[in-house]
Amino acid sequence: MLAFLKQSLAHPALKSSPRARRLLSDADRAGLTLVELAIVILVIGIIMTIVVMNLDFSVVDKGKILAVKSQRMNLMNKLKIYEMENPPLNEGDDLGSIDGVNEEMLNDPWSRPYFICRADSGQRHICSYGADGEQGGEGENQDFYLTGNPKEWPAWLRGKKEGEEEEGL
Numbered sequence: 418m419l420a421f422l423k424q425s426l427a428h429p430a431l432k433s434s435p436r437a438r439r440l441l442s443d444a445d446r447a448g449l450t451l452v453e454l455a456i457v458i459l460v461i462g463i464i465m466t467i468v469v470m471n472l473d474f475s476v477v478d479k480g481k482i483l484a485v486k487s488q489r490m491n492l493m494n495k496l497k498i499y500e501m502e503n504p505p506l507n508e509g510d511d512l513g514s515i516d517g518v519n520e521e522m523l524n525d526p527w528s529r530p531y532f533i534c535r536a537d538s539g540q541r542h543i544c545s546y547g548a549d550g551e552q553g554g555e556g557e558n559q560d561f562y563l564t565g566n567p568k569e570w571p572a573w574l575r576g577k578k579e580g581e582e583e584e585g586l
Contacts, residue, residue: 481526482576488522489563492531492543496564505541506533512543531563547571 449457492512499515500506506514511530512523524530525545534544542562549558559571567575 478573479576482574484526485563485574486567488531489567491522492518493564496543508533508535508541525563534562536562536565 492515495515495518496506496512503514506512509532511532512518513530515523527545527548527550529545529550531543531545534542536542542564544560544562546552546560547554547558548556551558552560554560556571557573561570561574
């Protein structure tokens with residue numbers, strides 16, 4: 418198109434026309450018009466939206482799950498050893514008095530200390546009140562026994578979505 422315009426404007430009769438000179442100077446100018454720039458920005462925005470929607474934000478959740486599973490075995494063993502040499506911890510006590518355990522290990526994924534509680538069956542457990550720090554709740558706010566059966570943990574802690582059933586339960 419640009420070559421055609423230059424060839425057309427090369428005609429001697431058109432060279433003297435002010436309009437022809439303006440068209441030729443516009444055609445020689447490089448760069449984007451405002452409309453072209455807006456289209457480019459729109460396309461970049463659409464691409465960014467698609468990328469953000471496909472990001473895996475569950476990496477943080479997976480990290481919490483792995484931390485809890487790691488804490489489970491370590492704290493169970495440390496508590497058994499502690500209680501062989503000392504009187505048992507009382508219900509409601511946190512695990513801060515156990516020697517040889519770093520502070521991060523003593524806290525749940527929301528940085529609240531695990532504590533001793535008693536299940537309805539009378540069995541003692543290491544417990545967490547969940548994300549909200551309050552008794553009861555659903556989802557991440559649900560209480561759980563760290564030393565209990567992992568199949569009874571809240572769905573998010575088992576790596577399942579809310580309402581998703583596991584085989585064999």
